Amino acid sequence: MVSLGILICELNYGTVIANPKDTSPYIRESVTEVGYKSAIEVMKGYFKDINEGHWAKVDKWFVKEESYIIKGFLDDKENQEKKLGLLNIRKARLVDWKELPYDYARNYVPSRNIDQYRDKKVFYVAVDYKVYHENEYNINGVNYFFVVLVLEDNKWKIASIPLVPVKSIIFDGYGFGTEDEKAFDVRRLKFHIN
Numbered sequence: 001m002v003s004l005g006i007l008i009c010e011l012n013y014g015t016v017i018a019n020p021k022d023t024s025p026y027i028r029e030s031v032t033e034v035g036y037k038s039a040i041e042v043m044k045g046y047f048k049d050i051n052e053g054h055w056a057k058v059d060k061w062f063v064k065e066e067s068y069i070i071k072g073f074l075d076d077k078e079n080q081e082k083k084l085g086l087l088n089i090r091k092a093r094l095v096d097w098k099e100l101p102y103d104y105a106r107n108y109v110p111s112r113n114i115d116q117y118r119d120k121k122v123f124y125v126a127v128d129y130k131v132y133h134e135n136e137y138n139i140n141g142v143n144y145f146f147v148v149l150v151l152e153d154n155k156w157k158i159a160s161i162p163l164v165p166v167k168s169i170i171f172d173g174y175g176f177g178t179e180d181e182k183a184f185d186v187r188r189l190k191f192h193i194n
Helices: 031-051 055-061 064-075 077-082 102-108 166-171 184-189
Strands: 007-010 015-018 089-100 120-131 141-152 155-160
Touching: 031 055, 031 089, 031 120, 031 141, 031 155, 055 064, 064 077, 064 155, 089 102, 089 141, 102 120, 102 141, 141 184, 166 184
Parallel strands: none
Antiparallel strands: 007 015, 089 120, 120 141, 141 155
């Protein structure tokens, strides 16, 4: 019986399948593609849990330090009654996303909780929200912001979700090109309280 001689090596991000008789192993999916896909799955899972009102699951998408803060916030009865922060979101649908170069995005990302990680990804996202009360942080319709992911314990986790100056993102050539996006800062800032 002839063995196929296929050696499967699990890596942090993907699977390398090599034939020992062949000097050139092929990689089914590159590390970059697998890392990108799993980061996308984290974002999709996060917004799906919000959309379905699975508040008890939302904190699991975050890095440990943030997870404890999020859980405490979501479990607070007053926050629940007043529909504060994330709890103000009735529905959330991830419409579009694009990964931005970290060297560019770092200008808009708070360094707290992020500098300690070696592997980072920043996605500029468009998320369609339905909210209980519009405010400067969440409005009905498509909202634009960053989702910053880092590799923690070999898993992509959300480290931060900062608001960004959308007009700057568009001006720098990283926007989605929609009319809605161009008007977002004006729509959002009409709820800004001085």
